[in-house]
Amino acid sequence: MKGSQIILDHLGGREAAALMVDGKLEDFLIAGEAPRPGTIYRAIADRPVKGQGGMFLKTPDGPVFLRQVKGLAPGQPLLVQVTGYAEDGKAIPVTQKVLFKSRYAIVTPDAPGRNISRSIKDDDIRDMLLGLVHEVLDDDEDMGLILRSSCATGEAGEIAEDIDTMVSLARQVISDGEGPAELLVEGDAPHEEAWREWTDQAEVVTQEGCFESHGVLDALEELKTVHVPLDGGGSMFIEPTRALVAVDVNTGADTSPAAGLKANMATARALPRQLRLRGLGGQITLDLAPMPKKDRRVFESALRAAFRADHIDTTLVGWTPLGHYELQRKRARLPLKILLS
Structure with missing residues (x-):
């Protein structure tokens, strides 16, 4: 199916949200027991x-x-x-x-400033957004505000209401710093996080059982295996251990001189999505298919471009003496395998 769909349902009694793009599972959020990021x-x-x-x-x-x-x-x-x-x-x-983060705005209490996403190029839109900011924040207020790229397609009234809500919440919380230990703000649940982060135009599906009818359950079943087929006939195996996540890349039946580079490039393109869907972070070690050292720079460029489009912080650490490539990824999600077990 062409186009994007945001599918909101429950799985095993847990609130969950799926983003399908052209019939392929692109992102998945599911509630866990631990305090959520943003709390x-x-x-x-x-x-x-x-x-x-x-x-x-x-x-x-x-x-x-x-x-x-x-x-x-x-x-x-x-x-x-x-x-x-x-x-x-x-x-x-x-x-x-x-930070106080919503669909259109990020309020930064300890970092004064008024900033608009660089991806918004239209001068008329930028001027309109600056006007909304001045209506909500005083020029001398010691509180920063970042307007996100989603403001480019949002309605002025919705953006103004969103900014006002976030600024009011920030003021309330910052003024409540004295007293015993207390939970002040809960992190966003999956449905709310989906509304906040998945801002591209998409059909929203909310009927009960829509995970099954829209192919989400089949896609999740594929994520239970460590084997991931790659474009070009290669494959990778993603295996979490207590110390790190090991990724083993294989060329498959291809025995040509360029087979190693082809499999490694396919890994670079596929890896951010696989880690995101599986909820994997921490230390990640890639045992790549054999390729000449002269091709390492090409692989690194492809890997850097792939992770640049991924919103979870990932540091590309570099090569080890044994020829492995290492990453350090923020533990922004719980492992999907644990939540689905």
Whole structure:
């Protein structure tokens, strides 16, 4: 089926959302038990961790871990925001750089400024957006605002309402920094996150059971296997371990001199989507198909371009002495295999 569809349903009693593009599952969100990224707490400083430059904090949902805590004393209250999911046996990661993110705007309380997405080129639209900003924020207010690329196609009234809602929420939370540990803002659930992040024009499907009728369940079934066929006849195997995610690339039946490069280039194009759908992050090691060292630069360029289009932060670390390629990816989601088990 051509075009994009946002499909909202439940799976195993969990709220979930799927983005289908031309009949192919492009993204998938499902609720878990852990606090979601974006959750904001008033936390209480507990105990520092020597040698790591961090501190454990107390929250109503258990301990969280904050890095770079110079000048923070035990017992001190502070506002923190969940940045991702924790590895097994570790505390939830948080930051003091609290953001308030919605479909059209990002409010940055600790970073003053008025910014509009560079992807919006039309001067008339930019002038209109600046006018909306001045209506909501005073020029001397110590609070920043970023207008997202979705503003290019949004209606002025909706954008103004969205900005006002986010700014009001930010003011309320920032003024509530004193007191015992408390949950102040919950991170977005899958349906709300889908509305916030999937802003391209799409048909929205909400009927009960639409995952089955629109092919989502079949696509999820394919993600349960570690084997991923690649364009050109090659394949890769994506296998999470406790320490890292191992990706093994094979050329298949192709024995030509260029087979290794072809399989590795296909891996570069397919990998961001596979990691995103499977909810995998942390350390990722690629055991690539054999190719001449002179082709490494071409592979790196393709990999960089592929991850540039992916919204989950990923650092391309580089080559190891054994010829593997390493990545470091933010744990923005829980592993799909755990949520579907």
